[in-house]
Amino acid sequence: MPRTAFFVSDRTGITAEMLGHSLITQFEDVNFRRITLPYIDSTEKAHEATARIRHQAEVDGCRPIVFSTVVDDELRAIIHVDEALTLDFFEIFIGPLEKELGRESSHSVGKTHGIANFEEYKARIDAVNFALNHDDGVMPRDLNEADIILIGVSRAAKTPTCLYLALQYGIKAANYPLTPEDFGQHTLPKLLLPYRNKLFGLTIDPVRLAQIREERKPNSKYAALDNCQFEVGEAEALMRHVGVPYLASTTRSIEELATTIMHRTGLTRRTY
Amino acid sequence: MPRTAFFVSDRTGITAEMLGHSLITQFEDVNFRRITLPYIDSTEKAHEATARIRHQAEVDGCRPIVFSTVVDDELRAIIHVDEALTLDFFEIFIGPLEKELGRESSHSVGKTHGIANFEEYKARIDAVNFALNHDDGVMPRDLNEADIILIGVSRAAKTPTCLYLALQYGIKAANYPLTPEDFGQHTLPKLLLPYRNKLFGLTIDPVRLAQIREERKPNSKYAALDNCQFEVGEAEALMRHVGVPYLASTTRSIEELATTIMHRTGLTRRTY
Numbered sequence: 001m002p003r004t005a006f007f008v009s010d011r012t013g014i015t016a017e018m019l020g021h022s023l024i025t026q027f028e029d030v031n032f033r034r035i036t037l038p039y040i041d042s043t044e045k046a047h048e049a050t051a052r053i054r055h056q057a058e059v060d061g062c063r064p065i066v067f068s069t070v071v072d073d074e075l076r077a078i079i080h081v082d083e084a085l086t087l088d089f090f091e092i093f094i095g096p097l098e099k100e101l102g103r104e105s106s107h108s109v110g111k112t113h114g115i116a117n118f119e120e121y122k123a124r125i126d127a128v129n130f131a132l133n134h135d136d137g138v139m140p141r142d143l144n145e146a147d148i149i150l151i152g153v154s155r156a157a158k159t160p161t162c163l164y165l166a167l168q169y170g171i172k173a174a175n176y177p178l179t180p181e182d183f184g185q186h187t188l189p190k191l192l193l194p195y196r197n198k199l200f201g202l203t204i205d206p207v208r209l210a211q212i213r214e215e216r217k218p219n220s221k222y223a224a225l226d227n228c229q230f231e232v233g234e235a236e237a238l239m240r241h242v243g244v245p246y247l248a249s250t251t252r253s254i255e256e257l258a259t260t261i262m263h264r265t266g267l268t269r270r271t272y
Numbered sequence: 273m274p275r276t277a278f279f280v281s282d283r284t285g286i287t288a289e290m291l292g293h294s295l296i297t298q299f300e301d302v303n304f305r306r307i308t309l310p311y312i313d314s315t316e317k318a319h320e321a322t323a324r325i326r327h328q329a330e331v332d333g334c335r336p337i338v339f340s341t342v343v344d345d346e347l348r349a350i351i352h353v354d355e356a357l358t359l360d361f362f363e364i365f366i367g368p369l370e371k372e373l374g375r376e377s378s379h380s381v382g383k384t385h386g387i388a389n390f391e392e393y394k395a396r397i398d399a400v401n402f403a404l405n406h407d408d409g410v411m412p413r414d415l416n417e418a419d420i421i422l423i424g425v426s427r428a429a430k431t432p433t434c435l436y437l438a439l440q441y442g443i444k445a446a447n448y449p450l451t452p453e454d455f456g457q458h459t460l461p462k463l464l465l466p467y468r469n470k471l472f473g474l475t476i477d478p479v480r481l482a483q484i485r486e487e488r489k490p491n492s493k494y495a496a497l498d499n500c501q502f503e504v505g506e507a508e509a510l511m512r513h514v515g516v517p518y519l520a521s522t523t524r525s526i527e528e529l530a531t532t533i534m535h536r537t538g539l540t541r542r543t544y
């Protein structure tokens with residue numbers, strides 16, 4: 001029997017989705033239908049949301065689970081209905097926090113995922129542009145500005161990781177592919193030498209790599225398993241030789257790669 | 273007096289950061305130092321985290337706030353210390369959820385932000401590659417594959433929004449800049465005509481646009497306020513004329529743009 005999970009928010013719904021997702025994935029044998037109701041920021045919209053939740057309860061024949069991050073007291077009261085189990089994030093956490101901090105919270109909408117300030121916003125956009133302009137070995141002069149430079153063989157997930165670092169953390173991340181021309185010299189490509197302390201490597205299991213490359217260039221030398229084994233072996237040997245830390249992307253999501261890199265290098269977020 | 277907020281997680285720490293951030297930003301006049309302790313997945317690391325929290329309590333002279341999303345019961349017990357206010361996300365929510373669903377949760381680590389399955393992972397990477405290969409009007413043949421095509425004047429935030437849609441939702445988003453050549457014809461650029469129902473517009477306040485463009489090309493016609501006013505006016509008129517819905521990026525974050533577009537177009541996430 002499928003259950004319905006609602007993610008209700010006065011803003012984007014991202015926090016509610018993440019909260020709810022992390023909880024419902026703990027119940028592997030329950031099949032959840034997920035419905036996000038974002039921008040519930042008026043009594044009218046709150047009543048609409050309530051109607052939708054009640055309707056779903058009837059359709060399902062059991063109570064939906066409502067994960068709510070709505071901040072406003074009046075709207076929160078509307079959303080709580082008997083026909084659902086409502087897990088109200090603010091209700092539960094804001095009380096202990098107010099007590100600990102010895103003051104009342106503002107109970108105001110829209111602090112998360114909004115434009116906190118223009119400078120922070122610009123930092124993110126600049127970081128995205130930086131990643132796009134320093135992708136795949138394209139290296140204009142301003143590499144000094146890079147917070148980090150990811151290196152590794154082609155298709156080791158460098159580009160998405162750079163973009164994630166830029167979008168989520170405002171980190172300026174460049175990336176440079178290690179290609180067969182770079183191997184056998186036991187030294188870093190010349191262009192990278194001045195930035196050794198900014199380098200971080202990504203590697204990947206050769207079998208997985210061959211699989212990924214095969215989809216892009218079927219039956220090519222590029223995708224052949226023995227070539228992938230050669231490239232990965234050489235790249236790892238080079239990174240070990242010159243002392244560049246590296247990480248395998250084989251079983252890690254983009255989030256895991258990005259957060260692990262942040263953690264290991266000691267970089268800190270520019271934006272929240 | 274600054275307070276310290278710890279975000280403690282057995283995985284990336286992203287959920288803990290987001291939850292904690294949404295709560296502490298409700299206390300505008302409290303200055304928080306933020307420390308993320310990710311990958312706390314062993315008793316040893318849990319004890320290290322605890323030592324760090326206790327140390328901070330001494331330094332600060334008051335209790336740190338610990339936002340924890342650690343799932344494992346044993347590790348959670350270690351992390352709870354008297355010297356901090358611990359807001360334990362799983363402890364609070366998993367109980368009511370288990371009761372409602374009539375079964376125990378798996379209490380297992382690593383369900384969120386990991387590689388759920390290779391297909392889902394590939395969908396994200398494919399979407400990122402799609403966004404990169406269909407950026408700024410570059411439109412190879414496979415535009416049929418696009419879930420959405422963002423249009424708007426140059427620097428209206430199309431590219432970061434496309435990348436966010438790809439990375440976070442696995443949505444294939446192309447973007448096409450509206451330039452002076454496209455105006456005055458009261459019709460869409462020819463290339464876009466077959467995909468009318470996939471179009472969504474981004475617009476921006478001309479003053480903000482001039483400010484952003486000025487940083488890229490100082491003293492250019494491109495950045496001049498009157499030119500920005502002209503381009504934005506024409507782009508909006510065109511979108512209204514042909515019935516393409518649009519949204520202003522001026523006061524919206526990338527998250528807000530992306531989620532609003534998802535909401536209005538009815539697109540649904542491919543990945544969690």
